[in-house]
Amino acid sequence: MADDHTHVQEFFGTRAANWDTRFPDDGPAYGAAVDELGLRPGDTVLDAGCGTGRALPALREAVGAGGRVLGIDLTPEMLAAAVRAGRDRSGRLLLGDVARLPVRTGSLDAVFGGGLISHLPEPRQNLGELARAVRPGGLLALFHPIGRAALAARQGRQITPADLRAEPVLRPLLASSGWQLVSYADEDSRFLAVAVRQD
Template sequence: MRSSTWSGRRLFLSWLSAAVADGLRDPHAMIAQVPVLALGPGTGLLARAAGAAVGSRPDPAAVRPPVELTRAAGSDPLFAGATPPSAGLPPARDPLELPAGAVVLASCDGYPEQAFRLGASAWGVRFLPQELPPDPWAEQLLGRFATLVAARAEHTATRAFFTRRADAWEERFAHQAPAYEAAVARLRLAPGGRAVDLGCGTGRAMPALRAQVGPDGHVLGVDLTPAMLTAAARHGRTRHGYLVAADCTRLPLPRASVDGIFSAGLLDHLPDPSAALREWAAGRTARHGRSLDTDDLLAEGNLRRALETAGWHLAEYEDAAGHFLARAVPRS
């Protein structure tokens, strides 16, 4: 049974090598934090994609010191909790200069870069070539990577979708600025207040939020996609508040720490809107003329029930020809 399992793993490794080669030709892949695991010779491709210099002459020395995990591996999303590598796994002996910011996760005497992480989601393991006999540690690593990919699948899909569109997002939706300003006005924030723009994209609501809370207030723009936040900074949104990369359903904020939360085009794209509503209420704009049906989360009755269940009261609901807006307040 184990031999059959390893055959499947080896087929997966062959496919993975080709997938890494194709995926890294797309400059958006690493920016979007698509999980990548490169093994053996594939690690050179990964390092080159990140701007590293890769040598081509292996050290002919016969001595093969054991590979050991570094201290950084203990807090790595993929390596944390992993057992020590099998003693028989041979270290890579060709030169490799990692780019700045790389985290070394496995090392050995004389050959320090045996495994590494680039950014938040790309790993290279140099001492696992594609052609291996069955090895428990290698199987463990592949299983852990498969689990990580599954756990991040939804975030990966979101980032991949929006990363490609981030550069043109501001210009494409510039016409919505008046609607955003009108929706923010409905929040009725007081000077000195604390406001959050969830799913902020390029931060188009942040200027209006800043205008409401004034110079003594606080504005936070939260988005899951780093490329969107980069575009927001490029458009000067850091003049109006802070930008944070985070999941809007798991906000890095203490309870009752903000006075108003704005979101546009976000709630009906979340996998668990009720979980989100337990943390925040929404002021929304621009349904783009899309009609509502009885199953639509944003139909008045459905939205009201979802908000009430999550501890909110639907104070305003407008589905006009030119805009859609819902304003919720905490239920007393």
């Protein structure tokens, strides 16, 4: 586990300062994905693997002044970039691991995970930890601002059937972790899978 953490921290730590400038047009896609969650004023929502906090302003707008917005990330440099961008005004930033969330069982109404799933060292257990933290009937959104094929092309690799984000892989993975997949979109312009926390 420590090796996985070190790899993730090194990968994102060296890229944190320029992360937002590398992908300057992604902001509206984050807002649109948050809109699809149907969050209500007063809800408590976690941005898991929040990075530079690009989803935090949209999450704050969705839950209003009476809601709670938390952002957790493993990489100090990413959180520092979020603060420099002023996104800490939209939510409370936490340095931590999604494998061991510092929140009470059932205390969240929703989790937003932008670009998260491909960086989970133990996907079944890690998704199970997210399920622990979310109340029954609460939501999980797994998001990326471009779809699987477009991302593979950007990275110069081929898309594979074993990809965790492929629907035939993701659906049973979520089901074994306490979630039911309720919507799935994999288009050039976005990837968005929404699941509901089962009782």
